[in-house]
Amino acid sequence: MRTLIYALQTAMKSIWHEKWINLLTVLSVGIGLLILSSFATVTLNVDSALKRWAKGFGMVVYLDGDLTGKAENELKRLFLQDPDIIGVKYISKEQAVRELRRTLGENASILDELDENPLPSSFELKLKRELLKPDVVKKKAEQISRLKGVEEVQYGEKWLSSLNTLSTILKTGAVFLGCAILVAIVFITYNTIKIFFYRRKDEIETLKLLGATRTFIRLPFLIEGLFIGIAGGLISAVALFGIHSMISFKGADILPAIRALMVAPPMRAYMAIVIAGAAMSLTGSFIAVGRIRY
Amino acid sequence: MRTLIYALQTAMKSIWHEKWINLLTVLSVGIGLLILSSFATVTLNVDSALKRWAKGFGMVVYLDGDLTGKAENELKRLFLQDPDIIGVKYISKEQAVRELRRTLGENASILDELDENPLPSSFELKLKRELLKPDVVKKKAEQISRLKGVEEVQYGEKWLSSLNTLSTILKTGAVFLGCAILVAIVFITYNTIKIFFYRRKDEIETLKLLGATRTFIRLPFLIEGLFIGIAGGLISAVALFGIHSMISFKGADILPAIRALMVAPPMRAYMAIVIAGAAMSLTGSFIAVGRIRY
Amino acid sequence: MIQFSGVSKYYDGDAVLKDISFTIEKGELAYITGPSGVGKTTLLKLIYCAERPDGGQIIVAGWDVGKLKQGTIPFLRRNVGIVFQDFRLLFNKTVFDNIALALRIHDMQPREIKETVNNVLKDIRLKHKEHVFPQHLSGGEQQRIVIARAMVSRPTVLLADEPTGNLDMDTSRNIMSLFREINARGTTVLIATHNNALFHGTGRRVLYLSNTHIEKEAVG
Amino acid sequence: MIQFSGVSKYYDGDAVLKDISFTIEKGELAYITGPSGVGKTTLLKLIYCAERPDGGQIIVAGWDVGKLKQGTIPFLRRNVGIVFQDFRLLFNKTVFDNIALALRIHDMQPREIKETVNNVLKDIRLKHKEHVFPQHLSGGEQQRIVIARAMVSRPTVLLADEPTGNLDMDTSRNIMSLFREINARGTTVLIATHNNALFHGTGRRVLYLSNTHIEKEAVG
Ligand SMILES: Nc1ncnc2c1ncn2[C@@H]1O[C@H](COP(=O)(O)OP(=O)(O)OP(=O)(O)O)[C@@H](O)[C@H]1O
């Protein structure tokens, strides 16, 4: 108990005495954590955006112009029974024209001149999320296009594969960057605690000879490392919150949808940053202090 | 001269002897430089993309349907004389229909049913780059819309202001991140060199008493710092090149335009990374070694 | 209290101590002497477990020192006060804190520490240097601080390695009487020195070390 | 060679040396003595500019030491060999490299360094410990290495602070004859010690330091 108090005193003295180097360490750790957590947030956001898009991803099945209502119903039943398809939406010729009119906007007046509706009726199918892999979708589309009464199947082939690649790239990048920064943070703390350790090397040698236990020797360094990690974590949590708020505030001017789209890191995530910082710094300190041999 | 050789020997010995900590320092410096240069590259790319878009930014001036050819020519002359306008393109009713046809794609057949062309003729104006500020463009648009024979002026108001904000945010972010990482890199080297310095503190005190000059004492540390910076810079230059190649290769699958759009960092930029790394690390070492007082 | 039975110690294949046996009883004050490089410091290091014997058995205050586990070593050392030949003072702590440290390690209460340290500073006549840093002390003053630190925790065994190497005759006499005082209070004291003057006429036991073995044992 | 004129030195307001004047001629071998804490080390430090005088003038080998610029200090020190009371050996270098360092600082060629160091190692009878690290040497052996390092660069002035504190009588005599030899080759030698036996009967000049001033000057 008195050992803990003494260790706290020693750590506090050292933190104050070496305030500049400690401050820089805390800032470096904070910057590292901030980059890490920002990148994680971006990945999270992009991924959730991708998921949303994927959710909205549909296949459009254009029907033969001369298909009877009965045949159309038959097809609909078929689609509804298919376990891979989770959503079936029928779009009649009339709805198709209305949509085109909306797309044309100002120029919609040209449609008034038409005598007959040239657009086909269609189904919009939604596939199960699990199936949204480029090749699976392609196979499904071919399968459907071979059905009787189906004129053509359209889907965003390019986009689907792009989204998949982008998501993979981002996640791989996040893992790599994460590891790199993790190592860097552990190392930065290691480095600083090692400096303190070397500064007190003679002292430690003497303490050992005077009968100090390992805990007595190590504790001040570990406390100091813990402090650095927590302080760095807090700084980066605050900074992340600030940046996030700023972007969702400023960003809303650019793209009003951004506010709805953006996933805010939950409270737990902020705590996780601080805890991660503490854990990394503590690890660094542990390695820096090393095995103490008498 | 012999001092330099001896310093090189000492530095080399230290680099080898402390290879792990040196490796970690080099990696940390490399990661920092990589993040910095990646961000700079992204900013550069986004900025250049923005500039391209801005270059393509045009105002569309729709004309009254009943305007005579002479009146149209009069307007054109007016636009050509305006120093703010650098490009004037006339789009006749017929061209407008052709463009719409292309936009409609498959559904273009509906246009066949039209007896008369309902689209107005128009001018596409390009403004000087310097004027592409949201409020300036707005004023210009109002001014033009007041001209006789002009039905309406359209331009991407939203987009223009978005691009501006995005560019500003990115540049500010780059500057902030740049400073933060610069400080972090200088600090990481400082830290490592300081460890070496403390390890040899007794040695240095003794060297001073034996009559060693400041250069003799300092040189090995500076050489070691320089080595760390150059190695870190090389690592991050190679990594940046790799990532860039990978993205422009993989990315081309997603968005073929990406290859044309992407600005590759020039050879000079890679050299700059190495030099910047060396400079930062050298600065860190300099601070770590500090003023030597006898 | 200290018992060597057939102890040997080799450095890089060369024997420094070979088959050494002797016993220092509880409450004794004894000397080890011999020329430079004979192994006096090595012998003391074996006692406080800074070196391990290559053969034989060492018992100190009931501990079998040669077989001590790493984690147990601190507890042996708390019973052994050491005056190091190379001082080992902490230059970033004041004289007071240097001595107090030995007591902090013993988990003593701050108030008690203060009193005890002040007393011992008076004993070595350096109370006025209490708040000074060791590097601002003369060699002799530093030596006295080391002695103070070794005895402040009232160890059961006190080892002193060349405790008067930096002291003039007057101060030496003063220090030696301090050792006698500590010894009188029950502490076993073992002093390593090459200075015959220290033990001449004291009537204490002297072990003469010479070429890896104890050449003779006599009364000083 | 060494000339003090009215030199004073205060530490925290207390005078350690006050209005001290003396001259050591070129080629002389002299002693400074006095009890522990009297200021012997301080006086030597003033000579090699580790401390600055608070008054008076010190001339060493033609340099006005008190007014030396930071950048010039190394060049003074290359002319002064020092045997430190606290040794200051480098524990991460072998005995050979410790001594060679003094020559590297002097920008000597590697081949020449090797020869010179080997010769001096023979002089102090530690050639067999050439590749050993200092922490593996006994106190007395370390002391001899420090002496070797101080004289290997053939300085014009040699300062020795308690050079026999860790040595037995035999080794001490050996070391003292080394000093006489160096002196005979033309080096001015100044030895600070509290050990009267060192200068008794040598016929050399002895300065007795006592309570901030030179109490008397006599022939040993
Ligand atoms: N760690 C070590 N490794 C190798 N050799 C060592 C080590 N420690 C001591 N020695 C050698 O062992 C011998 C005895 O050393 P020790 O320090 O015990 O002598 P000592 O009697 O204390 O001498 P002194 O009076 O000079 O202090 C010396 O020759 C020394 O060089």
Ligand SMILES: Nc1ncnc2c1ncn2[C@@H]1O[C@H](COP(=O)(O)OP(=O)(O)OP(=O)(O)O)[C@@H](O)[C@H]1O
């Ligand atoms: N840097 C310093 N700051 C303050 N006081 C100092 C400093 N250096 C020495 N002193 C004090 O000055 C006095 C003289 O010290 P010095 O080391 O010169 O003595 P000395 O004659 O060498 O003694 P010894 O024989 O014990 O080595 C001592 O009382 C010491 O405490």
Ligand SMILES: [Mg+2]
């Ligand atoms: Mg010894």
Ligand SMILES: [Mg+2]
């Ligand atoms: Mg002294």
